[in-house]
Amino acid sequence: MSYVRLVDVTKRFGAVTAVDRLNLSIAKGECFSLLGPSGCGKTTTLRMLAGFEDLDEGEIHVGERLLSSKKSGYYLPPEKRDFGMVFQAFAVWPHLSVYENVAFPLRIRKTPTPELAKRVNDALLHTNLLDMARRSPADLSGGGKQRVALARALAINPDVMLLDEPLSSLDPHLREEMRFEIKDLQRQYGFSIIYVTHDQAEAMALSDRILVMRLGVVQQVDTPLNVYTRPANKFVFSFIGLSNFLDVEGDGVNFVTSRGALPLPVAPPPELGRGRVCLAGRPSEIEFADTGLPGMVARKSFLGESIDYQIQVGEQNVRVQKGRHSRGPEQGENCHLRFTRPFWYPAE
């Protein structure tokens, strides 16, 4: 059941294609994240949804409503779209009190006073701001300002909430806390969330589905689990979680290094063929074994919960992480590696 629909949405800034033929449907009540490195077009996508940017191609629908369409040149202005939106820099108005900030969208809609007061108090209650209603948001902490921004977006009880890196101005501890508060609010109000972030942990923790983007092009749209365990390509694999890549050239059994041929731990799938391929594995999914890929411990560091090994394999390095209680080789010792979940990608 798709609610928000983007069809072939494209946006160019001069020579840069910020968003390239994006097709997307998001269900009612879903929490959907746009994830990708800086400059990949996440904000642009969100701003097109909000109506701050025109499209160069495509259409955007929400429910039965057409919001933007290049073909018919129709753009519903942002103020008519009835979205809630939270910006990275909070954008709360310092000349209005917390209460008036939250009341603003309702006053614009000429909501009758009793109803307005009820709605504002509701939003303030859900964001733990009731005590601060009369204060100026300029005096609040970062987390407080962000709550005001959320409450203001909640006030009109929107169907869709757009959030552009709403937590990235907060310190890490607060960030984690607010994540859950947003999730709670969604449960209570039932809006859909479209959430922009470049923090993969945030996207994983919050979302029902994640879209991974790179240079304006969609790489994968899937659940957090699938994005992690079944990355669609090498970029997604490297962007989500820690990763290792070994460039490998050989006959499928051994591969060649300056120190002679080394045995491959697993054979590449036949469809990649022979010659140069890329072997990938997560540091936590590589084990020390008696046989397998031979290497030497170049560096061993204690990270607290885990131990981090840098293993030299031929002239390349492989990173391995083990729990702090596990036994492993010491720095300078030789060892063998086994990839428990290997991924193969075509070489670049």
Add this chain to the structure above:
Amino acid sequence: MSARGQRQGSGFGAPQIILTLSIAILVIVVAVPVLLILFNAFWADGVFNIRDVARVLTEPDTYQALLNSVIIACGTTAGSTIIGTFFAWLVTRTDLPWKRFMKGMFLVPFMLPSFIGALAWKMLLSPRAGYINRFFMDTLGLEEPIFNIYSYAGIVAVECMYLFPFVFIQVCGALERMDPTLEESARISGAGLFTITSRITIPLVMPSILSGALLIMLYSMAHFGTVAVLGIENGIFNIPTLIYERIHQSGGSFDSIRTGTVLASVLVVSAAFIIWLQNRILGKGRYQIIAGKSFRPMELKLRGLRMPLLVICIAYIAFTIVLPTTVIFLVGGLKTYGLAFTLENLSLDNYKFILFDHKLTRDAIFNSVTLGLSAALITMFAGVMISYVIVKMKTRGKGILEFLGMLPFSVPGSVIALGVILAWSGKFGINLYNTVWIILVAYIARYMAFSLKANSAALEQVHDSLMEAARACGASMWQTLRDIVLPLVRPGMLAAFFLIFLPSLRELTVSIMLYSPTTRTIGVAIYTLNEDGETVISAALAGVALILIITGQSLINRFTQSSSSSKG
């Protein structure tokens, strides 16, 4: 070796010398003149006498001048604030065509001396002889002149034209730095562009609007030139022009000095109040609305209003900037004032005359240039030293200097002129009256504020650790200053130099009170020539002054642009 170490530690090392010197400069140049004014105003007949102050203030002439200063300042402030805010909003927030060009043009009045503008408007709109009025009366047969520039409305209009950039530049800056998501979040909340402008944008930049408005208020209350050119004809005096008139007429009699000091004290007190109010507004009220990383601010689509507003802007620029400037040059080319601007009436003779033959104007140009250069150099170095103590040093007794450093900002030019007359007319054994030196001292006092501002801004950019690192490397304080601090603040010093040199070329308020027949400055020469009815010569000199100022300003713009681009 040990002696050196001791001297550093004991009471009177290099920091104390610098501090004492800085305090001495500010005391002699600014504080003493101001104190003398207050003393003369409140100390009559050997006793502290507030009743006599009241008597002076309630004299009809003085009272009227006070009232006029307030009326003109309020009118000018209101007018300039509206014009400045509106144009600032137009060039930063809308899709008006040629916005960059417009923005540049709206800053031009900053360069133009307002009394020259007043002269131009007198030529255009004086009731009988003004070209525009004559055109309507002779050609169209109107009975009455369409506008009499010798009026409150005329004075306020002319002051607005030259002062609105104070608000314009402040509001432009605030709007450009403002985080656009503040407006976008209002938009997504459902507000249309009109609501956003009136309920979000304007309130957010209100502190900048008010601060610009107060600057204009301060400037206009103590402004001499426009009122002198346009008001005296109809008996409209404000505080500075009345001070000038009294002292000039009586050749500096006791009574005129007394009236002058009382009026000047009023200016000092109002200026102090305005500065205090401005600091309060800026200190408390300025919101943190500065954008971090952001997009281009959203633009209001003017749609149907786009062309009409463009026409209004162009008409405004043509009417208030191009027209008066052109008239100055044209009148400067006429054989006799009042002739029509036809080719046979126009020549370069007046310009040749003032540049090569006329001793008075040649002296005036020479005086202004040498005075400007010396004042700029001295004030630049004094300013960098004083700012250094205020911004960087942790010496005891700095508090006095911080207080003294505020003074130059709040003392208007006419007050300084009167103050230096009191201080340097032989009362303390030194008589500089009727020499160029008294003008130089007054210029230094008048422009110290500019130098302090530019230099402290530059010094604040120099982080303490840079100097500490030099000290840690074994450099003495003097070596640190010479090798580390000076090179880093050089841009600030250069800025200070030009900020002083260019305005001093066109200075009138101070010089008019202090000149003698041989020490006329350009401003004084233009003003007195015009008073003596030598309108065309006066206009030609004004034209030369405009050329000097505009050339200087464009050189600076070129210079600062190339130095900033070579850095980036």
